[in-house]
Amino acid sequence: xxxxxxxxxxxxxxxxxxxxxxxxxxxxxxxxxxxxxxxxxxxxxxxxxxxxxxxxxxxxxxxxxxxxxxxxxxxxxxxxxxxxxxxxxxxxxxxxxxxxxxxxxxxxxxxxxxxxxxxxxxxxxxxxxxxxxxxxxxxxxxxxxxxxxxxxxxxxxxxxxxxxxxxxxxxxxxxxxxxxxxxxxxxxxxxxxxxxxxxxxxxxxxxxxxxxxxxxxxxxxxxxxxxxxxxxxxxxxxxxxxxxxxxxxxxxxxxxxxxxxxxxxxx
Numbered sequence: 367x368x369x370x371x372x373x374x375x376x377x378x379x380x381x382x383x384x385x386x387x388x389x390x391x392x393x394x395x396x397x398x399x400x401x402x403x404x405x406x407x408x409x410x411x412x413x414x415x416x417x418x419x420x421x422x423x424x425x426x427x428x429x430x431x432x433x434x435x436x437x438x439x440x441x442x443x444x445x446x447x448x449x450x451x452x453x454x455x456x457x458x459x460x461x462x463x464x465x466x467x468x469x470x471x472x473x474x475x476x477x478x479x480x481x482x483x484x485x486x487x488x489x490x491x492x493x494x495x496x497x498x499x500x501x502x503x504x505x506x507x508x509x510x511x512x513x514x515x516x517x518x519x520x521x522x523x524x525x526x527x528x529x530x531x532x533x534x535x536x537x538x539x540x541x542x543x544x545x546x547x548x549x550x551x552x553x554x555x556x557x558x559x560x561x562x563x564x565x566x567x568x569x570x571x572x573x574x575x576x577x578x579x580x581x582x583x584x585x586x587x588x589x590x591x592x593x594x595x596x597x598x599x600x601x602x603x604x605x606x607x608x609x610x611x612x613x614x615x616x617x618x619x620x621x622x623x624x625x626x627x628x629x630x631x632x633x
Contacts, residue, residue: 406435417618418447418515418611424473425450429458437462440477447514448475449507449607467513472506472606476514483518485542490620491518492613493543495536495560497526497550500575505549507606508571508613517614527555533563540564544620545613549606551575554586561595567616569609570600 378384408420422435432448432455439446440463448459451473459475460468467479485491492512496505502523512519522540525533533556540546540560546568550556557570570593572586579585583603590600601609 403434403438405431408435408438410439417615419444420446421514421607422446422448423450424448424452424455427455429455433458433462436475436477443478445480445514445516446477447510448477449473449510451475467510469506469510471503472510473503474507474510476510479513480516482513483516485518485520485539487518489518490544490617490624491520491542492610492617493520493522493540493546493566494610495522495525495533495540495546495548495556497524497548497552497556498575499524501549501551501573504571504573504604504606505547508547508549508610511607511610512614515611515614515618517617525556526550526552527559530559533559537563541566545569545616547571547606547609547613549573549609550590551583551586552580554589557590557598557600558593558595561593561598567613568598569612570598571606571609572600572603574604 379386420439422432422439424432427435432451436446436448436459451459456468456470456473456475459466459477463475463477467476468474483489494505494508494512496502505521505523509519509521520539520543522536525536541564543566546560546564546566548557548560548568549571551573552575554572557568561568570590572583572590574583576583576585587600587603590598599612
């Protein structure tokens with residue numbers, strides 16, 4: 367149960383369409399239930415607090431553990447995102463959830479995957495901007511977070527500073543986004559450039575792409591942390607998940623503000 371579903375249930379109780387006892391049963395079997403496995407205690411309440419359910423970090427877990435956790439989280443039909451998967455874990459999830467969504471580049475899997483939404487949906491959207499093709503794995507992880515959280519998004523790829531004209535052609539599209547995720551390796555300059563051109567919440571992701579002195583993404587991380595452009599928020603190296611999570615929260619807040627504005631206008 368997410369926030370929208372909970373709101374509808376409470377409204378139904380308030381207008382007398384649903385009895386309080388029935389609502390209590392739905393809540394007891396939904397977000398407020400408890401599931402304890404031998405190796406995990408699941409958080410069914412997280413979607414009410416953060417608009418997105420618990421995400422399963424696959425690295426360090428066995429294939430069987432990934433499947434068991436995802437199975438229980440997915441039991442109510444809500445999307446369940448599993449990240450940082452290898453071939454063995456992905457295969458196990460694919461076998462258990464044959465209708466699931468696998469992204470091998472992102473190393474992710476989504477059980478109960480929602481439909482993908484782009485900017486054409488008319489909803490607030492996240493623009494995911496990758497400096498180079500080598501940064502796409504991290505950008506794809508960010509994209510799958512948008513899918514799992516039912517947030518519209520657009521990918522803009524290979525627009526790094528080595529050919530700045532490529533980015534300039536995309537500025538009108540980027541300015542329509544509610545939030546930006548900007549992914550770059552090497553010297554990590556792209557987030558500063560984008561932040562200087564576009565006044566949107568920007569979440570930068572340094573990648574481990576680059577030659578020796580890039581120190582596995584540390585050079586890009588430090589460059590982004592020291593950005594002269596205001597408002598650049600920086601995630602950890604290769605952490606497309608966290609940047610997209612934050613960007614999706616911005617998009618959801620914009621959507622809620624629009625809905626509230628429309629509601630007030632209708633009164």
